Amino acid sequence: MAKTTKTVEEMSIWEDAHQMLRKAERDGIETAWDRLEQQTPHCKFGESGVCCRICTMGPCRISKKAPLGVCGADADVIVARNFGRFLAGGAAGHSDHGRDCIEAFHAVAHGKTKDYHIQDSKKMLRIAEELGIATENRELLDVAKDLADKFFDSFGSKHEEVCFINRVPEKQQENWKNLGIMPRGVDREITEMMHRTHMGCDNDASNTMLQAARMCLGDGWAGSMIATEVSDILFGTPSPRKAQVNLGVLKKDQVNILVHGHNPIVSEKILEAVNEQELIDLAKTKGAKGINLAGLCCTGNELMMRQGIPMAGNHLMTELAIITGAVEIIVVDYQCIMPSLVQVGNCYHTKMITTADKAKFTGAEHVKFEMHNGMEQARKVVRMAIERYGMRNQDRVEIPGEPVDIMTGFSNEALLDALGGSLTPLIDAIKAGKIRGVVGIVGCNNPKYKHDYCNVNLTRELIKKDILVIVTGCVTTAAGKAGLLVPESIEQAGPGLREICGSLGIPPVIHMGSCVDNARILQLAALLANEIGVAISDLPLAASSPEWYSEKAATIGTYAVASGIYTHLGHPPNITGSPIVTNLALSGLDDLVGACFGIEPDPFKAAELINERIKAKRKGLGLEE
Ligand code: XCC
Ligand code: SF4
Structure with missing residues (x-):
């Protein structure tokens, strides 16, 4: 396997990263930096966006010699279509995360889960009123039912506009109406983007880009905004608190569990489980001093904002966190999780646990989290981590620095x-x-x-x-x-x-x-x-x-x-x-x-x-x- 020719100092500005990159070298582990070098130089057609693969008359790639695809599409049309679909991936990611939050909220409202609750009813009522839902003299859960439906409505196309457009300043609203980019429904805009970029639809680059803008507005002012607001309602609105960051938050004498991904629905339950006395006692019978939970990437941000849980690292630190040799389990939901984490984990005793059917990883173990069993599954994962503590080779553990x-x-x-x-x-x-x-x-x-x-x-x-x-x-x-x-x-x-x-x-x-x-x-x-x-x-x-x-x-x-x-x-x-x-x-x-x-x-x-x-x-x- 080809290693990168960069020095560790050229790869990262951080001492904790340097130390782990050196350990990766000693332990014979490949990282994203090595694979980047294997992939370089990148394909120029791909890099400039002029490779089209949306039909089987192609694939076509645009050059001076061949300025048009088989169907006659030029570089502008091809780039616009590719970029529109690229943005659709992002809008779908955030918004589908938002939808999962609404599903949890809906389950709470309809009494279908005992594992999730409304933590910030004040905020819930405030948003209900903001969106025109009656709140006076009503049961909290009845309001919640209506609010969940209101949020779901923003995803389809029942309404003219997505729900939080009321927050947008008048002038911006005017502007969007004039340009025809007022988002009508989160899913609708994503679907239309895919439709328009099918062969033989929208073949005017600027027009395609206007739809891209409308779709992204649907993400920002609805998909993502709903994800945030519902997470606050279910897990509490963040308030200032202290926390710690870097790989030094891992603990040599404790069971270490990392949560990675984006949606707090899984990680909040893991947090509850690691605080249960019975499980802490179980960890102690295995020789550990306790159970330590730390975050990675955005689910780490969610837990840090609301609960002050420490952050082990960001995107490029995820492989390096496992290279400490101190991680029993990495629990993931979805997005930004490198498949390489399974392979890196295999070089130690680290197991990846997947929790969502929409994000399985070959080589990982799947523990499906659903609304009715979140707590039970979280305990199961924590027990697995405790079991694995005995498999840890303390001689291979190296935890860098101070948080x-x-x-x-x-x-x-x-x-x-x-x-x-x-x-x-x-x-x-x-x-x-x-x-x-x-x-x-x-x-x-x-x-x-x-x-x-x-x-x-x-x-x-x-x-x-x-x-x-x-x-x-x-x-x-x-x-x-x-x-x-x-x-x-x-x-x-x-x-x-x-x-x-x-x-x-x-x-x-x-x-x-x-x-x-x-x-x-x-x-x-x-x-x-x-x-x-x-x-x-x-x-x-x-x-x-x-x-x-x-x-x-x-x-x-x-x-x-x-x-x-x-x-x-x-x-x-x-x-x-x-x-x-x-x-x-x-x-x-x-x-x-x-x-x-x-x-x-x-x-x-x-x-x-x-x-x-x-x-x-x-x-x-x-x-x-
Ligand atoms: Fe992913 Fe959100 Fe980017 Fe980090 S910042 S690498 S998207 S985890 Ni969002
Ligand atoms: Fe080629 Fe046109 Fe098909 Fe794209 S849509 S692959 S440019 S023929």
Whole structure:
């Protein structure tokens, strides 16, 4: 097997990663970095998006010599169709996660589960009222039944618009209506995207991209937003709390269980089980001092935000976490789980447990979680982990370093609380130029970059410029490990941001949750716009995904742009083979929706790019740059 020629320092900025990459080398384990090298150079046709495989007259690939596919489709049409389907994958991922949340909520409302409950009835009633459901003198569960139905309705096409459109500022709504991109139903838009990109349908690149925008808006303002709101109702709305990050959160003398994936429905039950005295006692009879639960990726974010459970690592740390040799079981639900984790686990005593029928992995053991048996299955998984503790070879265990402290739990409700109940202090700070703007840095890792180099440096550069940063997804762990998610990091911020965050006792980098929780950022943007009486696109806001890799990340970027938020990406999606699609993304969209994409791999230059945008928006509002 070919190993990467990169040094560990070139692969990642983190000491815990370096140590595990060296151990991988000693233990003869292949990682994503090695496989990237085996895959390089990538296919140029694929990279630029001009390879079409949607019918069997092809596959066709566009070149100077052959500028049209067999059917006559040109590079623009092919790129637009490919990108539309790419975004459909992301929208489907978030939204189907949202649907699973509604199913749990529906089961609770109809008394079909004893394992899940309404934890935040106040929030549930508030949302019910927001969506026009009567709440007065009604049983809580009756309201819940209606609310679950309301959410389900947003997925089909019974209604004209998805449910949280009421949150969108008037001007944006007008804009979407005029462009014909008002999302009608989450599933409907995804299905239409697939339909339009069937051979012989939508053969106008710009038109295809408009549907892509509509579909992504359906994800942001419904699929993801519903996932977030229902998770808060079922598991509690996050509030500020402390937690820890990096591989040092694993414990040498305890049973270690990692949860990985996205949906808190599984991981919340595992958390309950590891706290049951009977199971802790069982672990002790096997010689362990206790049971330790830690998170990875977004389900880790969900548990960290609500329960303060430690985060072992982000996307590129998932293989490395197993290489510690200290993990008994890795429990997964879905999304972003590398199939290689099964193979890496086989080199130690680590077993992967899958829990969802829609995400099975060859070589893993399947323990199906359903609404009626969540708790029972969680106990079963924890017992399996305890059994495996005896199989651990302590001589092969190496757990790097000390964990880093972080502060988490900033839902919009919590942020408002920190601000004293209204957005006015934040708006005043923005007007006064103490906080010059707000930027959400979100998304993934990608072995094409030095791991977390861009995520961390962009965050640092922006807070220096008095820009408040909000992080979600895998950027959270990066910012956390860099020591940026604690109130003390105001020392690294510009004077204005330092003053404001210092007086509120909050970090200059705020953790708002998982990737579906980017919907929280959308909501905050809408609240700000409504409060000031402008469109979202008028605000000094931006988004960034410096090291993105997934379809979901591209979908998030697209709904951010379509909602009026300028979005920076470290590298372009596979669209560069089409001048029409590329120009639309980089500038054309600005005229249509008031925002566009910017591409820049260097985090320092990216910070400049974003800063220029914020300056322009401040100027537009009549504020000092
Ligand atoms: Fe996945 Fe959400 Fe990306 Fe991390 S950030 S690699 S999508 S886990 Ni969302
Ligand atoms: Fe080729 Fe057209 Fe078929 Fe695509 S749809 S594979 S371009 S013939």
